[in-house]
Amino acid sequence: MYRSRNRNRGNNIKGPNSALTQFLQEEGISADSIKQRWLDTHPIENEEEKSSDQDDVKEGEENEQNIAIIEESKSLETSVDLLESSDEDEGSKDDQNASRISRTRRLRKLIDNADSDEEEYHASESPTVPLFRNAKDPETVAKKRERTKKLIHGRKKRRKRAANLLDQKGEEIPTLQQMALSVISKNISTWETDNNNDKFLFTHLRDVLGGISLENLNRLANALSKNRALNDNTLQLFLKTDLKSLTFYDCSKLSYEGYKTLVIFSPHLEELSLQMCGQLNNEALLYIAEKLPKLRSLKLDGPFLINEVTWIKFFETMKGKLQEFHVSNTHRFTDKCLSSLLENCHLDLVSIGFSRLDSLFNYAILPQYLVNENFHTLVIEYPYNEEDVSDEVMINILGQIGSTLKCLVLKQCDELTDSMVVNGMSAFLGGTDGINNNLETLVLEAVDQLTTDSLVYFFSQISLPSLKTCSLSRCIEVGDDAIIEIFLNSAKDSLVKLNLNSLKNLTAKVFSVFKCDKLETLDLGFVRCVDDVTIGTICNQNLSLQLVDVFGDNLITKDANIRQGVKLLGRQSDSI
Amino acid sequence: MSSPNDTSDSKQDIISLIGSDKVKHSILREDAMLSSTLKSIASGNFADSKDSIELPSMSGPVIEKVIEYMNFKGKLLREGREGDNTEVTAEKFENFNIPTELSLDVLLAADYLNI
Numbered sequence: 001m002y003r004s005r006n007r008n009r010g011n012n013i014k015g016p017n018s019a020l021t022q023f024l025q026e027e028g029i030s031a032d033s034i035k036q037r038w039l040d041t042h043p044i045e046n047e048e049e050k051s052s053d054q055d056d057v058k059e060g061e062e063n064e065q066n067i068a069i070i071e072e073s074k075s076l077e078t079s080v081d082l083l084e085s086s087d088e089d090e091g092s093k094d095d096q097n098a099s100r101i102s103r104t105r106r107l108r109k110l111i112d113n114a115d116s117d118e119e120e121y122h123a124s125e126s127p128t129v130p131l132f133r134n135a136k137d138p139e140t141v142a143k144k145r146e147r148t149k150k151l152i153h154g155r156k157k158r159r160k161r162a163a164n165l166l167d168q169k170g171e172e173i174p175t176l177q178q179m180a181l182s183v184i185s186k187n188i189s190t191w192e193t194d195n196n197n198d199k200f201l202f203t204h205l206r207d208v209l210g211g212i213s214l215e216n217l218n219r220l221a222n223a224l225s226k227n228r229a230l231n232d233n234t235l236q237l238f239l240k241t242d243l244k245s246l247t248f249y250d251c252s253k254l255s256y257e258g259y260k261t262l263v264i265f266s267p268h269l270e271e272l273s274l275q276m277c278g279q280l281n282n283e284a285l286l287y288i289a290e291k292l293p294k295l296r297s298l299k300l301d302g303p304f305l306i307n308e309v310t311w312i313k314f315f316e317t318m319k320g321k322l323q324e325f326h327v328s329n330t331h332r333f334t335d336k337c338l339s340s341l342l343e344n345c346h347l348d349l350v351s352i353g354f355s356r357l358d359s360l361f362n363y364a365i366l367p368q369y370l371v372n373e374n375f376h377t378l379v380i381e382y383p384y385n386e387e388d389v390s391d392e393v394m395i396n397i398l399g400q401i402g403s404t405l406k407c408l409v410l411k412q413c414d415e416l417t418d419s420m421v422v423n424g425m426s427a428f429l430g431g432t433d434g435i436n437n438n439l440e441t442l443v444l445e446a447v448d449q450l451t452t453d454s455l456v457y458f459f460s461q462i463s464l465p466s467l468k469t470c471s472l473s474r475c476i477e478v479g480d481d482a483i484i485e486i487f488l489n490s491a492k493d494s495l496v497k498l499n500l501n502s503l504k505n506l507t508a509k510v511f512s513v514f515k516c517d518k519l520e521t522l523d524l525g526f527v528r529c530v531d532d533v534t535i536g537t538i539c540n541q542n543l544s545l546q547l548v549d550v551f552g553d554n555l556i557t558k559d560a561n562i563r564q565g566v567k568l569l570g571r572q573s574d575s576i
Numbered sequence: 577m578s579s580p581n582d583t584s585d586s587k588q589d590i591i592s593l594i595g596s597d598k599v600k601h602s603i604l605r606e607d608a609m610l611s612s613t614l615k616s617i618a619s620g621n622f623a624d625s626k627d628s629i630e631l632p633s634m635s636g637p638v639i640e641k642v643i644e645y646m647n648f649k650g651k652l653l654r655e656g657r658e659g660d661n662t663e664v665t666a667e668k669f670e671n672f673n674i675p676t677e678l679s680l681d682v683l684l685a686a687d688y689l690n691i
Contacts, residue, residue, distance in 0.1 A: 176685075177691070
């Protein structure tokens, strides 16, 4: 009977109350089990209850009050509410049911204590519920309807709050700019298809956008990308001759003709970032190289149409100009392409990034070419063969450019060990006096061979007063001491973003010394030790904290004392 | 909407925003000061008049929308400060919508006014 509608599906599809249901299932709590447990512990009343139960079943079938019960169960649909409705069902019985009702209340309390994000039960819970109630009484029906209405309204509000939380929007009042942008992005696809207004619209858009700030132009690009509405038509919005920097987050609908138009109309572009640029072909890439004489930074994601020959030709054309080059998600960027990039552009390169390149193996070639004394960004993510990015390679690279690095990102480089941290990072990032004023971003994610010892050594040897972003996510061997050492390092005064996701060995003691004055974002997902008390302490000690990810931290309940201004993302009891 | 009708409002400090249509649109000074741009204009040494601000690049409907937004925001902030129940205003604010044909102009205006 209990939530049978969902149970019969036999899957984990999330419904409106799935978190509660899931939790009760996981904990083995069900109305039957609670009832059985209570009956076991109260054998004296047992026999009386059995007979009354049988009566209930028969009577329930014939009872006219079913109308009211059905109405209520439809609106509430929770186990507790069903208990409550059964409570009302028994209202037609005489006084002997009084003990049964109090028992139901106790059961309800049990469940409430276990977990409850459905505050609405309390509204219906009243110690003076009349035992006799006529369902046909219009007043009662009206009251029930009123209550149902309130519940639905409350549920809607909670759903909206949860949706906002997931979008990382606060409950603060949105700005008019945000509201206008949301209207634009909602309608932009409709506008596109409306051919009659097409010309007028884009002329108008261009006229209007001619005076818009670059910030809003970027927001508009964001909004378009989010709605997958960036195409050759909407691209016209960005064709400004004075544009120097442009980022498109979803170019999947931009044809190669679109790229060519962009290049022709915005010849002064210096920085270009094209994400998901699956239609960027050989011709368009070479066109970019030829027609953008000032281009110095190119970041491409998913340019899988570009072949090896074109890459090589592109780097030859960009010789002496290209300073930043990031590429990800293509199987056609090979060792030869990397050689060409380094041979032609190594003198100017200050930032490189390689992510998910399935045909790139020769990372060992990097150290000898990275010679620019202003080199600041190195990103290596998800190498196809983990042994290609070894300790030796990284130590050599850091030996070349370690002291000037501002951003070091190493993700899923499984082959790296403590040796890289001790002999590479500790040896070359610190300079002579053990202070590194350059490093702002340090990301070592899913480097699962790293241990506490090496990180303790690193953070105790090198002072990092400029570190703003630090991530040790999924370095599952890392324990308390390494994190405490971060909090003792001068980095504690500059950290804005800290990611400790999945550090399962951490204990609550590490957070007692956790005090970073500028910290705004913290990811504590799957750090199982974090409970209500710990999260309260963290919020109170870090006064700039705004957002904490707590997915999978099931010890954090709705009772956690969270400072105003802090948003918890992923708390189980917030589920709708 | 843009011109407060009741007597209590008329006693309060009100300024006018004048758009390209040359019509005066009234707004509480406190609400208008939510925009840092209007605040600088109103408090600047070179303001011709402290009681009216000309915004020639904005049309009447856009200014009305801007004022409607600032009224809502101001009211919500006041209710929040005074510990009143903000629910009713918040609910009305949720129904605040921007006509599609005005959205770009409103964006521009909001961008300029920094709201």
